[in-house]
Amino acid sequence: MYTVQHARDLQCKGMPRPELFRAARSCYGVGDHQHRLFLHEMPFGPLTCLVVGAECVCYRESVINNKGDAMTILPPGVSARQFAKALAEFAAVVGPDWVLSSEEDLQPYRDHFSLLKDQPDELQASAAVCPADVAQVQAIVRIANRYKTPLFAISTGKNFAYGGPAPNVRGSVTVDLKRMNRVLELDEKRHFVLVEPGVSYMDLYRYIQERNLKVWVDTADVGWGGLMGNALEHGVGYTLGPYRDHFSAHCGMEVVLPDGELMRTGMGALPGSGGWQDYKHGFGPDPAGLFAQGGFGIVVKMGFRLMPQPEHWRTGLVTVPKRRDLIPMVDTVNYLTDLFIIGEPLYGSPLRILREDKAFLQAADSFDEAALDRVAAEHSLHSWQVELQFYGSEKTTLANWEWAKELMLRNIPGAQCFDGESLPVPVTQEQIERSTRPYPAPYASQMRRNVMHGVPKLYAWWMPSRTDDFPDSWNQSHLGLFSVVGRSGAAVLQAQRDFDRVARDMGSKPAMPYAISTPLNWNQSAFLLGNGAFGSATRNEATPQSKLDQLKLLREVLKRNAAMGYGDYRAPPLLQDAVADQYSFNNHALRRFNERLKDAADPNGILLPGRGGIWPKALRALRGAIRK
Amino acid sequence: MKKSAVLMSLLLCSGSGAAIAADVPAAAAAGKNVFEIRCAPCHAAGLGGDPGRDHLPGTDALRIKYKGTTVPALLERRTDLTEPVLKVYLRHGSWSMPPFRKTEVSDADIANLAAYFAVTSLAAERK
Numbered sequence: 153m154y155t156v157q158h159a160r161d162l163q164c165k166g167m168p169r170p171e172l173f174r175a176a177r178s179c180y181g182v183g184d185h186q187h188r189l190f191l192h193e194m195p196f197g198p199l200t201c202l203v204v205g206a207e208c209v210c211y212r213e214s215v216i217n218n219k220g221d222a223m224t225i226l227p228p229g230v231s232a233r234q235f236a237k238a239l240a241e242f243a244a245v246v247g248p249d250w251v252l253s254s255e256e257d258l259q260p261y262r263d264h265f266s267l268l269k270d271q272p273d274e275l276q277a278s279a280a281v282c283p284a285d286v287a288q289v290q291a292i293v294r295i296a297n298r299y300k301t302p303l304f305a306i307s308t309g310k311n312f313a314y315g316g317p318a319p320n321v322r323g324s325v326t327v328d329l330k331r332m333n334r335v336l337e338l339d340e341k342r343h344f345v346l347v348e349p350g351v352s353y354m355d356l357y358r359y360i361q362e363r364n365l366k367v368w369v370d371t372a373d374v375g376w377g378g379l380m381g382n383a384l385e386h387g388v389g390y391t392l393g394p395y396r397d398h399f400s401a402h403c404g405m406e407v408v409l410p411d412g413e414l415m416r417t418g419m420g421a422l423p424g425s426g427g428w429q430d431y432k433h434g435f436g437p438d439p440a441g442l443f444a445q446g447g448f449g450i451v452v453k454m455g456f457r458l459m460p461q462p463e464h465w466r467t468g469l470v471t472v473p474k475r476r477d478l479i480p481m482v483d484t485v486n487y488l489t490d491l492f493i494i495g496e497p498l499y500g501s502p503l504r505i506l507r508e509d510k511a512f513l514q515a516a517d518s519f520d521e522a523a524l525d526r527v528a529a530e531h532s533l534h535s536w537q538v539e540l541q542f543y544g545s546e547k548t549t550l551a552n553w554e555w556a557k558e559l560m561l562r563n564i565p566g567a568q569c570f571d572g573e574s575l576p577v578p579v580t581q582e583q584i585e586r587s588t589r590p591y592p593a594p595y596a597s598q599m600r601r602n603v604m605h606g607v608p609k610l611y612a613w614w615m616p617s618r619t620d621d622f623p624d625s626w627n628q629s630h631l632g633l634f635s636v637v638g639r640s641g642a643a644v645l646q647a648q649r650d651f652d653r654v655a656r657d658m659g660s661k662p663a664m665p666y667a668i669s670t671p672l673n674w675n676q677s678a679f680l681l682g683n684g685a686f687g688s689a690t691r692n693e694a695t696p697q698s699k700l701d702q703l704k705l706l707r708e709v710l711k712r713n714a715a716m717g718y719g720d721y722r723a724p725p726l727l728q729d730a731v732a733d734q735y736s737f738n739n740h741a742l743r744r745f746n747e748r749l750k751d752a753a754d755p756n757g758i759l760l761p762g763r764g765g766i767w768p769k770a771l772r773a774l775r776g777a778i779r780k
Numbered sequence: 781m782k783k784s785a786v787l788m789s790l791l792l793c794s795g796s797g798a799a800i801a802a803d804v805p806a807a808a809a810a811g812k813n814v815f816e817i818r819c820a821p822c823h824a825a826g827l828g829g830d831p832g833r834d835h836l837p838g839t840d841a842l843r844i845k846y847k848g849t850t851v852p853a854l855l856e857r858r859t860d861l862t863e864p865v866l867k868v869y870l871r872h873g874s875w876s877m878p879p880f881r882k883t884e885v886s887d888a889d890i891a892n893l894a895a896y897f898a899v900t901s902l903a904a905e906r907k
Contacts, residue, residue: 252882259872260879282883310878317881330883350883354821375821585826585835610821614837617876623844626875 225278227301227323228771235278238299242281242325245291250282250331261306261326263316265616265630267699267726273778275318275725277304277326284331286406286414286452292327293450294412296758302771303327304760305450307349309377312616313632314385315724320762321774327450336453337429340365344403344429346455349380353608367458368606370395375608380454384444386722390496390603392543393489393676395459399444403429406453407443410754415449429455445722446746447760447768448753459543465579465605466542466549467572469591470560471502471534475521478536479641480563485538486639487559489676493552498539498598499670503528505594507664516665519649524667534568536670539599546574570595579605628694629702633709634680635718637671644671647681647718654712658705660686680721683709703727703779710734725762729776732765747772811896814889815856818880823855841876856900863894 226235243251252258261277268274283289296303304319305327311317319326333350338359345356345367353371356379360367370389372382381387383398395401404418418434419425432440432455442448472481488494506512506527515523528535540556542549557569570591575583584607589597602609616627637647652666662669671679686702686709707730710720714734723731735742746766750757757768767775822838843853852858867890873879885893 256871257882260881260884262879264873264878280881308884312878316878328881328883330881354817358817609835610837611835613822613876614840617837617841618844620844623847 225276225323227278227299227325228321228774230299230301230323234299235301238295238301238325239279241295241298242279242292245288245295246281246283250284251279252282252328253279261317261328263312263318263724264310265312265316265628266318266724267629267631267703268779269628269696269699271696271700273322275315275320275322275778277317277319278323280326280328282328282331286332286408289327289329289332289408289450289452290412290414293408293410293759296325297411297756300756300758300770301325302758302761303450304763305329305349307378307381308333308352308355309372309381310374311377311381311385312374313630313724314722315726318725320725320728320760321771324761329450329452332452335359338365338367338458339429340367342430343367343458343460344455345379345458346404346429346453347379348453349378349451351380352376352378353382357606357608366461368395368461369608370398370401370459370606371603371608372398373600373603373612374610376610377608379456380451383454383456384451386444388674389606390600390674391459391606392495393492395457396496397675398456399441401457402440403432403455403457404453405440405443405451405455407449407451409449410756410759414452429457442746442749445764446766447763448750449759459606462543462545462577464544464546464549464575465577466546466553466574467597467599468540468542468553468556469537469570469572469595469597470540470556471537471568471570471595472560472564473528473534473566474525475528475535475645476641477564477567478644481536481538481560481567482639482641482644484556484559484563485540485673488540488556489673493542493556495541495543495604497541497673499673500537500539500596500598501535501668501670502533502537502595503535503668504664506531506533513665516667519652519667533594537595539572539597541572541599541604543577546576549574572597577605625694629699631706631724632722633683633686633706633720634672634722635683635713635720637679637681637718639671639673639677639679644679644681650716650718651681651683651713654709654716655686657712658686658709660705681718683713700779706730726778728762728765733776807892807895808899809896811889811892811894814885814893815896818885818889819855819893822877825854825856838877852904855897857904858897859901859905861894861897861901863891866890866894866897 226232230238239251239253258277258280261280263269263275266274281292283292293303302319302321302324304321304324306317307329317326329349331350332348333355334348335345335351335356336348337346338344347356353369353375357369357371357375360369368391370391371377372387372389377387379398383402387398389396389398404416404420406414406416406420409415416428417438417440418428418432419430420428421434432438439448443451470481472478485494485497489497503512503524509527512524512527515527525535540553542552544552553571560567560569572590579601584601584605591597600611602611616630618624618626635647637643648666648669651669655662655666669681671681674680686706703726706727710727710730711733713719714736719734720731732743743765747768750766751769754768757770761768761771762774765775822836824836824839826836826839839853846853855861869877870880870885870890
């Protein structure tokens with residue numbers, strides 16, 4: 153033991169409000185010669201100062217919210233004193249500068265778009281620990297086991313619309329892996345990269361450009377995202393099918409398991425193998441899927457297949473006249489997709505320009521197919537369009553486009569085909585930003601050319617921002633809501649009616665009629681349909697109450713969607729239990745199996761509890777507990 | 781790089797340079813690097829200096845925010861982006877601009893950014 157100093161004698165970093173610090177009502181210390189811990193009774197609650205060697209870090213066990221109320225943030229079931237000791241041990245591993253716990257330092261670890269923002273039960277971390285290498289991650293996991301402190305791992309990027317960096321359990325310690333940011337290996341001939349968690353799409357793109365390598369990055373829409381984090385959340389991209397499903401494009405992982413042990417998947421499990429990123433299956437059961445949208449380990453290295461840079465890029469637009477023509481159109485696109493002839497197809501409806509037309513709206517609201525065809529014909533418009541893109545050489549892209557046209561014209565009477573762009577690769581920045589498109593009015597392209605060329609940008613971030621139409625507001629509840637729908641035209645037409653019925657039942661209306669909503673073919677073999685009435689819907693009325701109402705509404709929508717056979721592919725923590733509830737075959741056999749595995753692999757339940765709706769035994773009572 | 785060198789020369793020849801610590805050019809150069817990696821994807825000038833919603837959402841949001849005022853949409857032309865001001869915006873976020881963690885933009889990065897903006901705003905004022 154040591155002699156207790158008075159608080160005012162300490163010069164500490166992160167000390168919030170020195171005048172209050174001096175007003176400490178009492179001060180006592182615990183610890184040993186390595187870690188000295190001071191607990192101060194402050195007017196706003198306990199303040200802990202941790203001294204490691206000559207360094208000192210202060211943090212509050214209570215924080216003051218913007219209304220001046222104290223909000224305690226501690227890991228569930230962990231006392232302030234025990235937690236302080238855990239933080240002391242974390243600091244001994246990563247250094248005091250990399251245990252972040254002041255109110256200011258923890259601001260960026262909150263979900264900027266949370267529906268519970270500033271509410272007493274907002275999902276917030278109690279602290280963040282930032283390791284620099286794999287050994288430190290292992291040490292952190294072992295400490296967390298000793299103190300039964302839940303950990304939540306993040307890498308790089310923002311994960312906005314899906315919960316940001318916020319944990320599933322309030323009070324978790326966030327393990328921020330951003331400092332581990334090396335591109336470990338990139339093979340331009342075998343087309344793969346092995347990265348650490350902190351490598352963003354922009355980082356990798358810069359790495360490739362600086363070395364003039366001939367491979368592409370299949371980037372997420374917002375380029376600050378990370379390869380690993382996005383893939384582990386089942387994120388998507390926009391180039392050829394095998395690359396744009398980012399988790400499927402992974403090729404091998406190194407994982408810190410819940411007990412701190414290090415494991416490699418696939419050929420990585422074979423010491424000395426030269427084919428870790430070539431053959432991801434290895435031998436026997438492959439647990440890789442457990443680490444995506446789940447809390448079975450902290451992934452610290454991950455391989456990804458990279459698309460070789462093509463010589464040429466070409467686009468073309470196909471339109472079809474009648475509503476039911478969507479069915480053969482999707483069939484034809486699927487054929488081309490699964491032969492790997494085309495990249496991401498972009499579906500749309502030219503009827504969007506009729507959104508102010510009374511006859512159109514009446515037909516769309518009643519799903520009167522004959523009337524919709526009649527209105528389209530009266531305006532000389534086709535009902536659907538799909539924009540196709542081809543990667544290869546100038547000759548092969550031309551030949552493939554000619555073949556696609558032949559198939560479309562053969563399969564769909566009245567179809568029209570318009571040549572698009574034909575550009576040598578790599579395209580220039582001017583070509584990426586060019587706003588003119590080659591198609592005749594009123595047909596318009598919906599293509600964001602940067603992502604189609606693997607160029608990470610932040611173009612898409614205008615979505616939650618103020619705009620000329622909304623100069624005095626921003627979208628405070630930017631949130632993604634996309635349901636998996638069968639990859640056929642018939643399934644899309646049915647889903648439109650189903651989603652419309654739910655919206656009407658709930659008293660909501662989408663900005664554009666569901667009758668012309670079109671699928672996203674982000675995953676090569678699946679359609680996702682946006683739920684237009686319920687996603688990012690509160691731009692102009694973002695009050696705390698409206699956000700709570702939206703949360704309640706979204707949970708009800710997810711329940712109704714599931715009753716019709718639709719499940720979401722991804723969700724923020726506040727909705728993950730509701731989405732997991734959708735996948736209920738045989739009395740939730742899948743979730744029960746996953747939780748049996750979880751309890752065996754993570755008996756203390758410390759790794760990302762609740763992620764993907766998988767709760768460890770110790771915290772299972774928290775399932776669906778927030779604002780239920 | 782050429783532009784950076786010109787700006788550094790401007791600073792050193794400006795007369796105010798004497799009042800600024802000798803290591804400021806190095807800090808500003810480091811800040812330029814931070815700006816290009818962390819800020820420019822949202823806050824740069826567009827091609828031909830024409831900021832547009834489709835490509836630079838940060839620049840565009842500030843264009844709308846400061847419409848009718850003398851505050852420029854481009855960060856590099858701002859004269860008020862001192863270290864404490866930058867810290868507030870970067871750590872807390874503002875509207876659609878998210879907060880950034882210390883692992884993404886360190887306190888030293890913020891100090892360097894402030895040094896960089898001091899140089900670029902000086903250059904903008906001289907135009």
